[in-house]
Amino acid sequence: MSRRWSLLDSTDIKRPKLGSNATDIQQQNRALLVRLVRQYSGCSRAQLAKMSGLTQATVTKIVADLLAMDILQENGRQSAQRGRRATSLQVRSDRFLVLGIKLARTSFxxxxFDISGQLYEQIQGPLDPGHGPDRALQSIQKAAQKLKSLYPVRAVGVALPGPYFRRAGKIGLMTGFPGWEKVDLHAAFARMFALPVFLEHDAKAGALAEWYFGGHKPDEVLLYFLAGEGIGAGIISQQGVFVGSQGIAGEIGHMSIDYDGRPCSCGSRGCLERYCSSLALVADVQKELCRGAASCLKDVQPLTPQAVFGAAAQGDMLAQQAVDTAADYMGYGLANLVSAYDPGRIIIGQTMALGGQRLLSRVRAVLQQRLLPQVYTYLKVELSALPDAILSGAAATATDQILKDPAAFAGS
Known part of the structure; x- marks a missing residue:
């Protein structure tokens, strides 16, 4: 690539735009059409116009540009109305490869990936909070550079736990892993790669993954509820991901649901992640086991969320109670989010989604109880079908930028 990218160039965080000019609109329309072609492979220009709401002339021009950029390809003809045959379109998924990186509290x-979300190869490993952020970044760099040496990636996306302050490029607090609040992540990842690098909060990245790769309708407001070691939310619509003034929109793990509740490391009390995260689930079960509660989990070491969900599925009463309680609190938090953002679809992802139908049914019951009937009737709540929405979301973060301006990434 002729231009050497810096991370500040690629994230454009210093001067957020207040309006949209013609170039912005063109990029948004281009990204929309590529997403539609990826989702409805083999569709025609006429079908794109109908699905996107753009004029036939606009679609024809954008498709011509995308064909010239080798983002789309024509693939035979399909039957159309009045006996005519329309040329079908497909995404050249392998044209642009991206590297996705997920940073979590105890692992990376x-x-x-290609721009259709297909995973080519993955490396993962543990992180030890006792070794500090510098060692963690070294482990990530070693794995990332190995993959980069094997594949011609064009951009890098990084998904970070929150609260992630976008403008400062820093994580405000990582529960159980201190020290990250002092790390300039813009500079740290810029030093790793001579490529454009895009950082995003993990829940927002998960929302992008569901938006691009989850097969959902392009006109719906989607809320991705990240329920892992921490809790977060990503809200996305046709206008993109909602980030807020500092980039911490959706940082609901530290939304208090009990003003005099459990103390949190953020300094507040009653934070949602203290009640329905995977760490909270395990801690609650361990607490009851220490009190002498009967359970098949009493000799399980180490105790994991997966073990709790497995025991619940086998009828263990302690495990079932713990899953139900976590699901209830999840429902309380989601009810607040529905009132604030009015999503049409909620996707629950990460570790707590392993609670399956038991957890999902309980969440739905709470929402039905706490929302207006007119609101709940049109709300879809489901579990994520993506194997790892956050890692896919890191890739989607880079993919999103490529699809907005493919020409900028076309060089070698």
């Missing part, structure tokens, strides 16, 4: 993952 890096993977190479």
């Amino acid at each position: 993952a890096a993977g190479v």
